[in-house]
Amino acid sequence: MTETENHGLSGWMEGGTHHLHQRVYYEDTDFSGIVYHARYLHFFERGRTDLLRCLGVEQRTLHTIDEEGLAFAVHHMDLKFVRPARMDDILDITTKTVKATGARMVLEQAIHANGQLLTTARVTVVVINRAGRARRMPDDLAATLLEGQST
Structure with a gap:
């Protein structure tokens, strides 16, 4: 069994960081x-x-969590390209929540x-309701998103 199969389709958490393996396919390349x-x-x-x-x-479930609903929308993203990925590479995509308060989170x-x-990438995500307006993130959701982090 390969490491990717061992950890399932959704990846795995390790030390507060999420890991996901993805292969680069022809459709991803120029x-x-x-x-x-x-x-990317x-x-x-x-x-x-x-x-x-x-x-x-x-x-x-978040979309129907209450009468407002809840969704995430990318507000800002800073990217830095260091080296190119190539066809057939196995990518390790890591994601770590560094802040989750109020109506936004930073990853x-x-x-x-x-x-x-x-x-x-450093990504700022805002929490919105079904109408697209900012809303506060429930405290339990913020705590879950920061699981394993030192805050």
Whole structure:
């Protein structure tokens, strides 16, 4: 059994950091076999989504959590491209919640392949209701998102 199979489809938590392995497919690359820059956003989104799954947070349930509903929306993202990923690489996408208070959370993400850092992201996510207006995050949800973190 490979490490990825051993940890399941949603990845795993290790020391407060979520890990998700993804293979680079042809569809992720440009004509040169290097991952197209916009595809990194997809990999980072998968990391954030599966972090929630791994913590037992179901986004479908959040939409109907109360009369307002709750969803997450990316507000700001800083990216740094260090090295390119290539077709058939196995990416280790890491996600760590560094802040979860009020109506926002901040996550640090990175993508590694073959032990080398490829890309980093610092992502600010806002909490909104079904109408798209900011709303406060429930304290228990914030605590779950910070699980394993030193705050």
